[in-house]
Structures are given as C-alpha cells and as structure tokens.
Amino acid sequence: MGGISFLWLSAATAVFVAANGVLKTYAVKGGWPVLVGALALFCVGNWLMVQVMRANGLGLAIALSAIFQLVAISLMAIVVFGERPSPLQLAGMALGVVAVAMIAWPQGGRA
Template structure:
C-alpha cells in the first residue's frame, strides 16, 4: 500500500470516527440533526474507501478499514465517553489486528 492509499485509509478512519461519535451522541441525546450529521459522515467515509478498494480489492480494504476503525473508535470510547472494554473484548481486538496482519502478509507472498 502506497502513501496515498494509506492517506485515504487514514482519512476514512477519521471520518468514520467522527460519524460513530455523532451516532453515540444521537443515541444519548437524540436530535435529528445529529443523526443527519452521522449519516452524512458515513457517506463521506465510504466515498473515501472507494479509493482504497480500487487499490487493494474489497477484502483487503474492508479488513484494514475495520481494524483501523476498531482501534480508533475504541480509543474514542475510552477517552471521550469513558467506556471500558473488558479483557475479552481487548483480546478480540488483538486477534483482529493479528488477523489483518496475516491477511496483509499473505498478499505479498
């Protein structure tokens, strides 16, 4: 993955983090405008992902995106919303990182 595609992936992750945060705020406080913002951000994030899919294929792109989002949104949940994942959830995240690493390495062989 070159730097430009990695940039698209990082950008989409940032947009998805904002979208998920807006959706959490909507779930807590309501407000149609917050739901509308979340949905608009999800659309932008998916549009960014198209570039990653073109370069790496659907499977690799979505696997990378999901693990990036998993880690990033967990950090947001910890820092902003005060949520604490259980040990089992942290182990699942670690397995996800290992799985995507194996997928990425497998593509080079």
C-alpha cells in the same frame, strides 16, 4: 498497500470514528440535525473507502477497514465516553491488530 492507500484508509477511519461519535451523541441526546450530520459523515467515509477499494481490491480494503475502525472506535469509546472493555475484548482488539499486520503483509496481499 501503498502509502496513498494508507492515507485514504486513515482518512476513512477518522471520518467513520467521527461519524460514530456523532451517532453516539444522537443516541444519547437525539436531534434530527445530529442524525443528518452523522449520516453525511458516513457518506464521506464510504466515498473514501471506494478510493481504498480501487487501489487494493474489495477484500483487502474491507478487511483492513474493519480492524482499523474496530480499534479506533474502541479507543474513542474508552477515552471520550469512558467505556471499559473487558480483558477478553482487549485481547480481541490485540488479535485484530495482528490480523491487520498479516493481511497487509506484502506476501499475503496484492502488492
């Protein structure tokens, strides 16, 4: 994965984290404008992911995105919403980080 692809993936992850934060707000407080805002952010995030897929293929893009989002959204849940994952869940996130390294390693994917 090249530098530009990493930037697209980082931007997509940031947008998806924001979208999920807005969606959590909708789940707690409601309001159609909040829901529409979350859906708009998801659309932007998906457009950004298409850019990652163009450069790296579907499999690599989605695998990396899933783990990036898992870790980023979990961090948001901990820091912003005060959620506390169990030790087993934390271990799963750590394994996800290892998985990203293995998937993105030059010999393991398309260069």
